[in-house]
Amino acid sequence: MSKLELVVSLAYSISFVCALLLMAALFWYFRRRFRVRVVSLFMLAAFFFLGAYTVKMAVAFWIRLSCGPGPDAVVSTLQSEAWAVAQTGTTLGLVILTVLMYSKRQDLFVVLSEIRQGGTPDADTHPGSE
Template sequence: MSIIDIVLLIAYSISFICALLLIAALFLYFRKRLRARVVSLFMLAAFFFLGAYTVKMAVAFWIRFSTSGSDAVLSSLQSEAWAIAQTGTTLGLVILTLLMYTKRQDLFVVLSGIRKGRNPHADSNSGSK
């Protein structure tokens, strides 16, 4: 194992652990916010980005430290997994950038009208006839 492999292993490990810790913290945030029935779109986008980034780090581990054989199927799967993870990461970054530069990082979704077994628009149509 070369020095580059060791540095990459350390960097990937730190990134992966930090992303998992942030996802756990965001999960707790969302659980609390769902009880209050209001969710921040910016935090939702951050959660999506971190999820895609964590998958990307797992794929990076898989690619970097798998046996370097000439298995075409494994290589194809790794390439496809990397492309999906990179696309999710890029999409998350684009959403976060748009929210930030349009100064929309304080948008919230109010979930008070959404209840189990109830149409949220049923009350608004009942008196319109």
Template sequence: MLLIAYGISFICALLLIAALFLYFRKRFRARVVSLFMLAAFFFLGAYTVKMAVAFWIRFTSASGGAAVYATLKSNAWAVAQVGTTVGLLVLTVLMYTKGQDIFVSLPKRGKRSHENSH
């Protein structure tokens, strides 16, 4: 049952990341990006890594060189958990400070350095 839940979570996260990628492509072209959506994208990325590590842990068996793999799995899980936690923290702060409507205006590429040279 747990593997089915992991699989559904992993597939949904991948589908959401793909949809958000398309959203961000449009937003970066417009040079304005929602901070809340960036935080959501970061969270989903970390969560997807976490689900991949969960599959890795679940489907690999211990062998003679298990200590190295156990350390890698543990470190990968810790990094994914920290990323997930940071993403959730940022989303929570933005939600409770009414910051979900904050947009970041991106500068045009190469324009600033070109203007400063004249």
């Protein structure tokens, strides 16, 4: 293994671990936010982007580790398709984040309505309902 391959593998490893740690932190953040029923749209888009990026780093790491003499055509096809899906998700997440940032809508929140057991939201607890 050359020095360049070692550096790239180390960078992929660090990126993957950091992405996993961020995903775990965001999971706990969203767990609290869903309990109070108000979620930041920007943070939700960031979570989607980070999830796609984490998959992308996992696929990159998988490709790096499986490089050996004569890679199997099926594995190579699976890796290529997984990379395409991860790249598409990452790009979509970046587009959403960019649109939210440049439209100055990074402070949008989604208020999740509370559904009572009767199947309808309580009109007295929601602003704007009469």
